[in-house]
Amino acid sequence: MLSKKSQYAFKALTYLAERFNQGPVLISEIAKQKKIPLKFLENILLELKKADILESKKGKGGGYFLKKDPAKVKMATIVRLINGPIAMLPCVSLYFYERCKNCDEKQCGLHDIMIEVRDATLEILENRTLKDLLV
Amino acid sequence: MLSKKSQYAFKALTYLAERFNQGPVLISEIAKQKKIPLKFLENILLELKKADILESKKGKGGGYFLKKDPAKVKMATIVRLINGPIAMLPCVSLYFYERCKNCDEKQCGLHDIMIEVRDATLEILENRTLKDLLV
DNA sequence: TTATAAGTCTACTTATTTGGTATGGTAAAT
DNA sequence: ATTTACCATACCAAATAAGTAGACTTATAA
Numbered sequence: 572m573l574s575k576k577s578q579y580a581f582k583a584l585t586y587l588a589e590r591f592n593q594g595p596v597l598i599s600e601i602a603k604q605k606k607i608p609l610k611f612l613e614n615i616l617l618e619l620k621k622a623d624i625l626e627s628k629k630g631k632g633g634g635y636f637l638k639k640d641p642a643k644v645k646m647a648t649i650v651r652l653i654n655g656p657i658a659m660l661p662c663v664s665l666y667f668y669e670r671c672k673n674c675d676e677k678q679c680g681l682h683d684i685m686i687e688v689r690d691a692t693l694e695i696l697e698n699r700t701l702k703d704l705l706v
Numbered sequence: 707m708l709s710k711k712s713q714y715a716f717k718a719l720t721y722l723a724e725r726f727n728q729g730p731v732l733i734s735e736i737a738k739q740k741k742i743p744l745k746f747l748e749n750i751l752l753e754l755k756k757a758d759i760l761e762s763k764k765g766k767g768g769g770y771f772l773k774k775d776p777a778k779v780k781m782a783t784i785v786r787l788i789n790g791p792i793a794m795l796p797c798v799s800l801y802f803y804e805r806c807k808n809c810d811e812k813q814c815g816l817h818d819i820m821i822e823v824r825d826a827t828l829e830i831l832e833n834r835t836l837k838d839l840l841v
Numbered sequence: 842t843t844a845t846a847a848g849t850c851t852a853c854t855t856a857t858t859t860g861g862t863a864t865g866g867t868a869a870a871t
Numbered sequence: 872a873t874t875t876a877c878c879a880t881a882c883c884a885a886a887t888a889a890g891t892a893g894a895c896t897t898a899t900a901a
Binding site for chain 1 (some may be wrong): 899
Binding site (some may be wrong): 709710711743745746763764765766767839 | 860861862868870871
């Protein structure tokens, strides 16, 4: 399940995608319109900025805005950043891999099924972008 | 991510699937062989029994065993039972549906993408069974 | 140059979920 | 009588999720 934080992130990103290339948008505006706790949203946007997805401008007339075209920002990137692993097990995760304890990957049926699930999920999340969130 | 509980459940079920039609297996044996905390495993097996996946026998020579052929037990069923929703959002879950707050499903791009992910995942989990966990 | 508007940073708090442990009794089968 | 599953209650620790507080920095415009 996506965390609430992830859902907030997607709402904010959608809001910004709708206003792409229209100058900075206030955190407070996003928070109000999308009903996201202000300080919580601050953290999320900062994280997205550090990941090079958003840009910001300080001072009067400042705010946040998308750094790249919405069509260039993959869903998978955002999910990994804000929500964590996409795979259902650490031992089949590409970006958050961890070895299984008490289980040999070579002969673990669960492992194989979870790889299938991972790949099916990635096929979608790697090929959908913020643009697809817009109506 | 699958919880540890789910991973335990799958290990136990694999153990029982390997011994299908060979009589009851002790909880304590499964716990020892698969390195699962005994009391925790008790609960898991009981839950599986209540869901009609396992059967049990009390007293000497008792234990747990699969009620149906491993090939008849879908992965999706187990995941839903022990881990919860398969979908990434409550508003696209078939078995754990909950309406979105502050978001109209009809015009929510995230909703649509998450339905795609759900369906891709289900395509696999509904068509793989305990049998596929065996080597 | 000063007031104000904004984002930045660190740290904290609180709530919920996960992953157990401990204890003890009950029910059924052999 | 013994063995085993069943059931209940209570508790605990750690991790994670969700949110809050307050001071700090930087940019703009009057």
